[in-house]
Amino acid sequence: MAGPSWNYVLKFIITGDAGVGKSSLLVRLTDQRFLANPDPTLGVEFGSKLITIPEEDKVVKLQCWDTAGTESFRSITRSYYRGAAGCLLVYDVTSRRSFEHARTWLADVRAHADPHLTCILVGNKSDLASERRQVPAEEGEQWAQNEGLLFVEASAKNGANVDAAFETAARDILAKIRRGVFDDDRVSPGVKSSSPAGAIVLDQSKASQSCCAS
């Protein structure tokens, strides 16, 4: 029971302009509910979820950090980039500004993150697209393609594509692991497999369980 029921732990960070719905995406992922009026100062900050990737036959634990509280300290968010396996770069489809700022966020990611970090561009608030869209889906997709990012439009409000966004990114990371992008000497800091070399092993039952699981 206490042994890991997962094959990998993947650290994700969620980044992007203030107000694009980062916390809402996280809450939608972990709690399946929508934060109508999230407090901008008190983000949810951390959430986790187990997801299954059937074609890989793997269970993955996503640990997601919301960087909302650190917008004022852009420098410290760099430390998060450095330790993450995946990044959700979020903009708001009803705000062109937030889309334009995504470029600077991406530059930050590129400058500090592990080169193998998987980044997915998420156009949030797709539920409002029919009335107030400022960024066409094609434009987002095109830019993502140019920059080598994954892309999805999602809505934390109605839940559309939220799980898909995380799953797509997780699949990509697993594919990288399978291809051996992360060789044994230099595993990405954001990926932890269930039989890590340096883990703390105290009781025997847990250790044996973790061996079986992997």
Place this chain on the structure above:
Amino acid sequence: MEFFQQTYTALRGPTGVQQTPADTITRLSDRLSPSTLLADRRAAVLSLKGLARVHKQLVGTHALQGLLGIIQNDADTVTTLCDTFDGSYAQRDLGLDHTDRVLEDEKTAHKLFALLGDQDPSLRYSACILLIGILQNRPLKVQAYFLKAPVGPATVIALLDGEKEIVGHAIAMLAALIRQSVEIQKILAFDGIFEKLLSVVTREGGLEGQSVVTDALKCVDTLLRFNTSNQSYFRETNLPSLLCSLLFFNPNVQPDQAVPQDFALQFWTEDKIANVGLILESIGLLLGSKGSGLREGYAFTKLLIEMGLASNAPTPLKVKCLRLLPPAAAPLLPDMILTPYMPVPDTNGEEWDRLEAATGIDALLELIMHGEYNGQDSVRRQKESVDLRATAVGVFEHFLRDDLVKEAIVSGMLPSENSGTSAHSPVTPLLFGLIIPPSSPFDRASVSSVQFAAILFAHLLRHAPRCKDLARKIVPPPLTPLSTSTAGGAFFVPADGDPPPPPESTSRDDTEDGPQSLLALITEHLSLAFLQRSRAGLAPREAREADRVICVYLLLLSQWLWEDPRAVREFIEAGGLGVLVEQLNQPSEIDVVVPGLCAFLLGVCYEFNREPGEITRVTMYSILTRLGADVLVGRMNRMREDERIKVVGPDSWVLPCPTPGPQALDPAFTPMYEGEMEIWFDWAFVDFWKANIHTIQRGIVADPDSASSSTAQSGEESILVASLRGIIAKQAAEIEALQIKLKELTTTPLAFAGASTSETSQTTAEIDEERVALKVALEAERTKRAEVEKEQEDLLVLLDELSSKRAKDKQRMEEQGMDVSEDEEGEGEDEDKEEEE
């Protein structure tokens, strides 16, 4: 200074020019310039290091700038530099001033963070020491620089993998770095600080480890304590189960699984006690914050209960376990089977006896009633052991959240129904504690048991009318003197739950007028305690024991009699009123608590004396007047000033003995043991008393006929109750008025006919009159009509006669040959004519 100059002069030789320290330091500072040869520079740094011990200020003023310059460019010298800095922080003001200069810009701090990752261990070490120093002086500034440092948290965390010598300092530096900075705590958690800290713990010998382990666990606690993000992260990991494993507790424990002895019986050292204490705090924190969803929730709860009630853990840790147990865990107690242990006497805690298994709630009650290990040391009343019992009362209070639980417990104290009228209640540990009579001289262990029993029982009864009803039916069995004097002995084992030796002799009450109720017995014991207290030449210690017993009886009675007129009646019939009045007639000169409590209880009796009986409110009113209502009010007020009431808080009612304060009773009193503690009142009572004292003070001056103005609750609730009461009273008055009216209307409806007072009666009378008039008129009409009818009949008869006569005449005329008209007109005319005739 003197010594330094002499040495210097001696070294310099007699011929040299006199040199001041300032000159020397200035000269050395000049050599710090990067243009100087490395060897010279080092020599200068070393000399400055020595000088800094004595001339902190001078070195700071002249050399700091140069030293900071070297830190930037020449990492090799930092080792010696750090010592220089280190020295300058001992003197607070100067140190702060120097720190401010070091932190003028971010360069030095960033350099230091970078040096933490340097290849050279001694450099890492020195940078760490220096950071500790400046973090202590200006934490906020260093923290802000850390958040912007280009190297990030990785170097800091990597230090924990380093050599043993450096790990200790790294942890000390971390402790200063994370203090009150949620952002730093979060980023370190993201980078795996929890895992690293706990691996330090396991590497350094687990919980048996020394100060490094303690410091690491303190950091874990800081990282979790006020950081919900880190708490949710920590819960998601497998670290909570690691915490269990560190304590040798199976994190996957199942409810029916026994806990192995490895956990229950451990060897305890000072270090281990500190470490386990920290782990327990973290466990309590994780359990307390949105406890749901925690995989180890059950294991944690069980761990706390097992360690708190059935282990050989040192008492302060047991206190911690029970204190950290979340309120929601208390209902688990009855279903949990524990095996408590007892130390084998004279083995110095090295051998332990396993007792019979008991449920958690039995073990808890046993602990409260007798103290740890069946009251082995309860006579000494040491802080830990009294604290443990008081904390256990808190757990019991959580257990009583539900009124049904209270009722079930009180019902269990009643005599069985089918054993006749003279049946006694079964002796439970609680009841046993309640009925221990005051002995002379006082038995210290028994006094504590009585105090705790009364406080527990008060928890059961307070604001629970159903329980009060049941409690009046408790008939305690008589106790043999033997069984009472052995409290604290070793044979009343909790686990088997057996009552003490069956009573053989019957007390006098039993033979006289049937079994005595618990309330009557307590009243009697109160009176006995007062009697013993008043004995001449009582030793100060004895007097204090008597006061404790008296206070706790009064505590229980005030809460029991509150809002329970029948209990008041019983108390008065058992002679309680006399006891109180006697005490209030000749109150103690020095003590304010007992007279205050007596006045309060008397007020409660007066307020709730609403059942018919021998002593009515009118009788009591005259007694109150004689004692002086304002005097009584004053006595209650003075009680507030007493420290024993004043310092009691929700979690602090175990007080050092004697409780300090102006009312430190008898100057001759000294506690029997060093570090002895005492209890007087629990928070629940003090809260109750504060909420109700005004009601009683108002009630005491009220007229005997006045309705009860009591309000059981406080604040808003009492206002609500008062307003509802007002509405009810108004409605009752209205209903009464309406009923009276209805009665009048139904019983004397005719009266209204005559008495034309109201409008309706007037109209009825008028209608009646009219009706009568109409009736008369109708009658007249009827008679008239009857007369007319009769006349008409007569006329018809007459007509008939005439027509027959005419027919005869006609016949006769025809017979005589006379002309006779046949037409009816003629006839009619005839008739008419005849009629006219």
